[in-house]
Each structure stands twice: as C-alpha cells, then as structure tokens.
Amino acid sequence: QVQLVESGGGLVQVGGSLRLSCAASGRTFSNYAMGWFRQAPGKEREAVTTISWVGGSTYYADSVKGRFTISRDNAKNTVYLQMNSLKPEDTAVYYCAASWHGAYYDLKGFGSWGQGTQVTVSS
Numbered sequence: 579q580v581q582l583v584e585s586g587g588g589l590v591q592v593g594g595s596l597r598l599s600c601a602a603s604g605r606t607f608s609n610y611a612m613g614w615f616r617q618a619p620g621k622e623r624e625a626v627t628t629i630s631w632v633g634g635s636t637y638y639a640d641s642v643k644g645r646f647t648i649s650r651d652n653a654k655n656t657v658y659l660q661m662n663s664l665k666p667e668d669t670a671v672y673y674c675a676a677s678w679h680g681a682y683y684d685l686k687g688f689g690s691w692g693q694g695t696q697v698t699v700s701s
Contacts, residue, residue, distance in 0.1 A: 579603050579604050579605065579690065580583060580597065580602050580603070580604040580607075580610060580676050580678070580690050581602065581603045581604050581606070581675075582600055582601070582602055582674045582675070582676060582690060582691065582692035583600065583601045583602075583603075583692055583693070584598060584599075584600050584672065584673070584674045584692045584693065584694060584695040585599050585601075585695060586599050586695065587637040587672060587695030587696045587697045588596040588651075588652070588697070588698070589610040589700060590696045590697070590699055590700070591699070591700055591701075592665060592666060592699055592700070593663055593664065593666065594664050594699070595660070595663075595664065596657060596661045596664065596697060597659070597660050597661070598614065598640070598658065598659040598661070598672055598674075599656055599657075599658055599659075600612070600614075600656060600657045600658075600659075600674030600684060600692060600698075601654075601656050601657070602655045602657070602674075602689065603655065603679065607652055607655040608631055608632065608652040609631060609639055609646055609678060609679055610631065610676040610677060610680070610690075610698045611629065611630055611631060611676070611677040611678075611682040611684075611687070611688075612624060612628065612629050612648075612650055612658045612674070612675070612676055612677075612682075613626070613627060613628035613629065613637075613648075613674075613675045613676075613678045613682070613685070613688050614626045614627050614628075614657075614672055614673070614674060614675070615672070615673045615675055615688070616668075616670035616671070616672045616673065616697075617650065617670055617671050617694075618667075618669060618671075620667060623629060623673070623678065624639065625639060625646040625685045625688075626638075626639055626642055626646065626672070627635070627639065627642065627646055627659065627681055628648070628682040628683070628685065628688075629648045629650055630646045630647070630681075630682040631682075632652070633649065633650050633652075635682055635683075636648055636657070636682065637676040637683055637685075637686060641667070642661075642668075645662050645663045645664075646660065646661050646662070647659070647660040647662075647687070648660075657671070657674065661697070664697075665692060665699060666699050666700070666701050667695060667699075668699050669697060669698050669699050670687060670696075670697060671694040671695065671696050671697075672682055672694060672695050672696075672697050673691055673692055673694045674691070674697045675689075675690060675691050676688065676689075676690040677689065677690075678690070681689075683698035700701070
C-alpha cells in the first residue's frame with residue numbers, strides 16, 4: 579500500500595497560480611502511475627491529469643490543457659501539480675491518486691487516494 583499526503587492548496591484569485599505537492603510513502607514510488615483528480619461541490623470526481631511511472635507520458639483533461647502541468651520526482655517520492663491561470667471553475671478538492679503498476683491512461687485504475695486539499699479560486 580502507498581500513503582499519499584497532499585499539500586499546497588489554498589485561496590487564490592482568478593488568474594493566479596498554485597503548486598500542489600503529493601508526498602508518497604510505502605511501496606516503490608516509481609512503480610506507480612500518479613494522478614490528480616478533483617471534486618467540486620455537487621459534482622462527481624473527475625480526472626485532471628495523470629503521469630506515467632517515469633514521467634514520460636501524461637494525460638490532461640481538456641479543461642486544464644495549457645494551464646496545468648504535472649511532474650514527478652521519483653527520487654523524492656513526490657508528484658506535483660503546477661496550476662496557472664486559475665479560474666473559478668477550478669475550485670474543488672484536489673486529490674492525489676496512485677495506480678500500482680497501472681497505465682497512466684487507465685483512469686479507473688487509480689485506487690489509492692490522499693485525503694485531498696482544497697483549492698478555492700475567487701473572483
């Protein structure tokens with residue numbers, strides 16, 4: 579099992595930036611595809627972005643392409659989400675997720691979750 583702890587959420591104005599971090603512990607980090615998902619009030623959880631084991635491949639939801647960037651540092655067991663040009667519709671709880679030996683594009687394969695961090699974009 580892997581334990582995931584997110585940090586970096588907060589309140590930001592429209593057009594601002596935030597960087598989320600997710601620290602992993604437990605099993606070998608480089609054997610996990612990693613991802614960020616989010617859930618806004620009254621909405622279902624959705625995939626935001628995912629990254630492959632060594633970071634060579636990524637997926638982005640259309641709504642965040644060109645604004646968000648996922649990266650990982652396997653030496654630090656950490657995955658990051660750089661969020662730029664934030665919009666009110668980005669307001670949500672953001673969850674870090676892991677998929678053991680999974681494919682980054684298999685969004686339903688992410689079965690390990692962090693506790694979430696709140697991101698609020700104010701206008």
